[in-house]
Amino acid sequence: MPTMRHCIQFLLNDQTITLNEVGTGDMLLDFLRLNQRLTGAKEGCAEGDCGACTVLVGRLVDDELIYEPVNGCIRFLSSLDGCHVVTIEHLKGAEGTLHPIQKAMIEHHGSQCGFCTPGIIMALYALWMRTAKPSREQIEHALQGNLCRCTGYEPIIRAAQAVCYDQDWPRSDPLLDERAMVKEALSKLKHDQSVLLQKQGDSGPEQIFIPANEEDLANFYAEHPDATLIAGATDAGLWVTKFLSSIPALIHIGNLKALKTIKYKGDSLTIGSGVSYSDAMPDLIKAFPMIEPYLLRIGGWQVRSMGTIGGNIANGSPIGDMPPILIALGAEICLKSVEGSRQLPLEDFFLAYGKQDRQPGEYLHSIHIPLMAANNEVAAYKISKRRDEDISSVAVGFNLVIENGIIRSARIAFGGMAATPKRAQAAEKTLIGQPFSEESMIKAAQILEEEFTPLSDMRASSAYRMKVAQNLFRRFYLEKANGFTGLEAAQ
Ligand SMILES: Cc1cc2nc3c(=O)[nH]c(=O)nc-3n(C[C@H](O)[C@H](O)[C@H](O)COP(=O)(O)OP(=O)(O)OC[C@H]3O[C@@H](n4cnc5c(N)ncnc54)[C@H](O)[C@@H]3O)c2cc1C
Ligand code: FES
Ligand code: FES
Structure with a gap:
């Protein structure tokens, strides 16, 4: 295999993160809350069901910057090489004011106890970025992965409708304004090498492989047939968070272009x-x-x-x-x-x-x-x-x-x-x-x-x-x- 990298790099809001040591069971949400003290995203279910941990992950696809809402609780930290992670802390309006979505959630009583609120705002923000005038059905689909036990959802839907249809709210968004900078930063993080991370974990040695291409995937998997393939981690993430399993070796294939x-x-x-x-x-x-x-x-x-x-x-x-x-x-x-x-x-x-x-x-x-x-x-x-x-x-x-x-x-x-x-x-x-x-x-x-x-x-x-x-x-x-x-x- 040609030269190999031994670190991952990603953007977290406006900061570049470089990690040389990552555990096979390390999840994005724990990293945000415990390591970075970004405690806006919450842990509710730890199994991808409630949406309280929703953050955005952006990636460059054919030079276009695409953001998607993800469950931080079951997203392996090691899967983020080359991505942009956006948390609720990064959301803001013009000149330090609240973002229009945050403002609408307050004005329409979309938040009561507030536990679900950061996740709901991030899901609505993802929708707002890609759909200027969503239908009620589109709003409901965007919120399918977010549970709220207080509001009964109607005030949240009203807030979403207001922010998209009320002419008084300008469609300004610092993240959209920052896009050119983010694209440039992500382009700099781009590389064509496979990544191998190794660490001594509590239950023994752990290794993470991120193949750059299919040939590297096939070769590494042939040499390590017991390694666990991880694509989107919506099943595998739960083995860690719910069954507390340890994974000695994992191979991330979620970002492999060939697949x-x-x-x-x-x-x-x-x-x-x-x-x-x-x-x-x-x-x-x-x-x-x-x-x-x-x-x-x-x-x-x-x-x-x-x-x-x-x-x-x-x-x-x-x-x-x-x-x-x-x-x-x-x-x-x-x-x-x-x-x-x-x-x-x-x-x-x-x-x-x-x-x-x-x-x-x-x-x-x-x-x-x-x-x-x-x-x-x-x-x-x-x-x-x-x-x-x-x-x-x-x-x-x-x-x-x-x-x-x-x-x-x-x-x-x-x-x-x-x-x-x-x-x-x-x-x-x-x-x-x-x-x-x-x-x-x-x-x-x-x-x-x-x-x-x-x-x-x-x-x-x-x-x-x-x-x-x-x-x-x-x-x-x-x-x-x-x-x-x-x-x-x-x-
Ligand atoms: C909240 C929640 C709701 C869900 N709702 C549904 C639902 O409505 N319907 C439904 O069907 N499922 C549902 N699921 C289950 C899950 O989302 C799906 O099964 C999903 O398609 C799994 O894909 P993944 O990429 O996340 O797999 P991963 O979790 O990455 O992997 C799953 C398994 O497949 C193996 N694997 C992955 N890719 C490959 C590959 N290319 N070659 C060989 N092995 C591979 C992995 O090693 C692992 O064993 C839900 C899960 C959650 C957490
Ligand atoms: S904590 Fe419930 S989806 Fe992540
Ligand atoms: S405001 Fe309490 S769970 Fe939604």
Whole structure:
């Protein structure tokens, strides 16, 4: 491997931070509060759910400065090389006054106990920077990842609307004014070397590797197959903050350009495994508009900014939201290692609970999704206890090809119904050659009992899961037969 760096550097508000020693379990929020005494961001849940720890992370993408809200509590400190971290302390208005968002939150009583307030202001600030006149729906989506136990949200939404629509408030913002300087500073921090950080931790030696390119990733992972790959850390961060696990070696792939590409090739869309939900959504929605409401129910904005499609597949969870719809769409995945690359249908990746078809040193490179033809009827549904920021009890993807009223092919995949994401193959078989009717769908739904024995757990009982899965067959028919796009029905 060519020359290696042994430090990370990032901008924190208007200061350059250089760190030579970082622990594998060090989180951004602890660094801000304990090391830098920037105590505006709060720790509520320490698992990405409440948004009290929201800060912005900016990065240069093709020379453009993009800021996203992230959960500081589960963001690995070592993932910030080359980024700009903006905390609530940096927010201000012209000449030392409050920022218009802060002012509006006061004037509209958007803050009571105040614990959630810095996180809410940072999420609204991220929205305000990119959308001058957001709709109420956009404001609600921006706040999906922020909990407030006092205000009931209406005053916060009124504050957000006021700051965006009230003509009296000038759209001035020191951070926007500083952009040229920040870009210059980040350009200076840019480098093309891989980074290796080593430290003696409490439980033994710790090492962090940040590959500069795919070749370095493949070589390092081949030599250290037990290292943990970290993409967006929205699963892995919780192993540290909730299970108090120590990670001896980790490899950050979240900023690796080679895994962040989105390409159309022939009749398929290829999404790099490191593409976040937020970055993938415009293309996924363009190709499959009916799944937009489904995608908007994955996590909150912070989780969608950090979490990747690849991480949702590679974690092997039976309740991840992307595998059911991707399997239904006929997606294939590409795995790579020093040995080369191989491609397999996504459903074949999931072997058993906690076991995937991935060899030591192999990483998920990309996901290929065939585009729909005119006669495909596609939908994805998520059933969870809470509408937003909740894990699915049952999720399903439907993809039927219907010609002249007859079902010619069917791909239906469930999450939450088995130990892995799983196709409903017997039900699919029953549908093929049948008219697309309520009767056919109900008949196929009954077959589910022959091929699935769902678990009972704290989210749902086995009987509930089965019933709801069967009902979703009927819902799919009623929506499609009535000409709904899926957008209305899932609101
Ligand atoms: C508050 C909150 C809400 C959430 N809501 C949802 C939800 O609504 N629906 C849902 O499905 N999930 C949800 N999740 C779970 C999580 O966000 C997703 O599973 C996410 O897609 C994981 O991606 P990541 O990049 O963060 O993965 P990471 O946490 O970085 O990694 C997850 C696992 O995948 C492995 N991995 C990552 N990338 C690769 C790769 N390229 N090759 C091989 N292995 C890899 C890692 O080693 C690790 O084992 C939520 C999480 C939180 C914290
Ligand atoms: S502390 Fe709750 S999301 Fe971070
Ligand atoms: S103001 Fe108290 S939690 Fe929001």
